Amino acid sequence: xxxxxxxxxxxxxxxxQALEGVLAERLxxxxxxxxxxxxxxxxxxxxxxxxxxxxxxxxxxxVDQRDIDVVRRLTGGGAMYVEPGAVIxxxxxxxxxAVPDDIETSYAALDQWAIxxxxxxxxxxSHEPLNDIAHPDGKIGGSAQxxxxxxxxxxxxxxxxLDTSEMLxxxxxxxxxxSDKAIESAEKRVAVMRDYVDASRExxxxxxxxxxxxxxxxxxxSLPNAVVSEARxxxxxxxxxxxxxxxx
Amino acid sequence: MHDSATLKVPNGKLLEVEVTYDERVTDVRxxxxxxxxxxxxxxxxxxxxxxxxxxxxxxxxxxxxxGVDATLIGFDAGHLADATLEAIQ
Numbered sequence: 001x002x003x004x005x006x007x008x009x010x011x012x013x014x015x016x017q018a019l020e021g022v023l024a025e026r027l028x029x030x031x032x033x034x035x036x037x038x039x040x041x042x043x044x045x046x047x048x049x050x051x052x053x054x055x056x057x058x059x060x061x062x063v064d065q066r067d068i069d070v071v072r073r074l075t076g077g078g079a080m081y082v083e084p085g086a087v088i089x090x091x092x093x094x095x096x097x098a099v100p101d102d103i104e105t106s107y108a109a110l111d112q113w114a115i116x117x118x119x120x121x122x123x124x125x126s127h128e129p130l131n132d133i134a135h136p137d138g139k140i141g142g143s144a145q146x147x148x149x150x151x152x153x154x155x156x157x158x159x160x161x162l163d164t165s166e167m168l169x170x171x172x173x174x175x176x177x178x179s180d181k182a183i184e185s186a187e188k189r190v191a192v193m194r195d196y197v198d199a200s201r202e203x204x205x206x207x208x209x210x211x212x213x214x215x216x217x218x219x220x221x222s223l224p225n226a227v228v229s230e231a232r233x234x235x236x237x238x239x240x241x242x243x244x245x246x247x248x
Numbered sequence: 249m250h251d252s253a254t255l256k257v258p259n260g261k262l263l264e265v266e267v268t269y270d271e272r273v274t275d276v277r278x279x280x281x282x283x284x285x286x287x288x289x290x291x292x293x294x295x296x297x298x299x300x301x302x303x304x305x306x307x308x309x310x311x312x313x314x315g316v317d318a319t320l321i322g323f324d325a326g327h328l329a330d331a332t333l334e335a336i337q
Contacts, residue, residue: 050287053279076283103321130322147285248279
């Protein structure tokens with residue numbers, strides 16, 4: 001099995017989330033090779049878990065004022081505040097037979113290469129069930145999966161240099177209704193890589209790609225134009241609409 | 249009447265259940281940072297919790313939840329039944 005590694009293309013959050021569905025479906029239909037994709041974003045955004053209530057998670061007035069895109073993902077899990085250049089997101093699109101059936105085992109297995117890569121550059125990270133990448137000081141990242149008949153999408157977002165104060169203004173975990181103690185623990189819960197390692201985001205992505213290519217047979221690739229066009233269409237129809245993003 | 253309950257599953261995810269009811273539960277919304285496989289089963293899960301009398305037993309709710317063709321990740325049928333009952337009470 002040869003993987004494609006796609007490490008280019010900057011897209012808006014709605015297009016990024018739309019790409020996840022398009023790519024998972026293509027793989028499910030046998031029209032895509034197993035792929036590792038790194039994300040490049042255009043602007044700060046919130047990626048909401050599929051089943052989360054918009055108003056429970058997001059400081060609505062603040063994100064409206066700042067024009068921050070809040071986009072409901074296809075995957076479950078929790079809300080993530082993301083900033084271009086300050087987080088690292090990757091997606092794996094895999095044949096179902098390459099993924100352990102047991103959910104908990106599969107999260108651990110599919111993030112292991114990334115954890116090993118981060119450890120190789122001196123970051124003290126480990127997998128924490130169900131779906132976290134943890135540092136002793138807090139959570140560095142989280143993963144989410146979507147399963148199709150013959151395909152699995154596994155995507156992971158990690159904080160490289162996230163502005164955690166801004167995160168607390170954007171997400172409701174930072175609101176006053178939550179006690180000061182709770183804010184402290186919410187801030188504590190997030191650890192950012194740059195506090196622990198003297199490496200650029202690009203260098204970390206290179207370390208991730210190198211480790212992946214050592215473990216698996218992998219070649220560089222790029223997104224077919226048809227995939228991007230389809231994702232743009234789906235973004236307009238769904239992922240950029242209030243109907244989808246605010247449905248819960 | 250409209251009420252809600254929130255349950256943080258130990259070592260699991262957060263469940264929030266909102267219910268609208270009179271003698272029977274007419275509308276249920278289940279939100280949180282959990283996972284469902286397939287995700288499309290979310291609507292069926294909510295529907296399974298609707299239509300019951302407000303004095304429904306936990307066992308009946310658990311059975312209704314387990315009747316949905318879904319893998320619940322980060323919670324189980326008992327957690328969802330408990331949160332639903334707490335919202336109704």
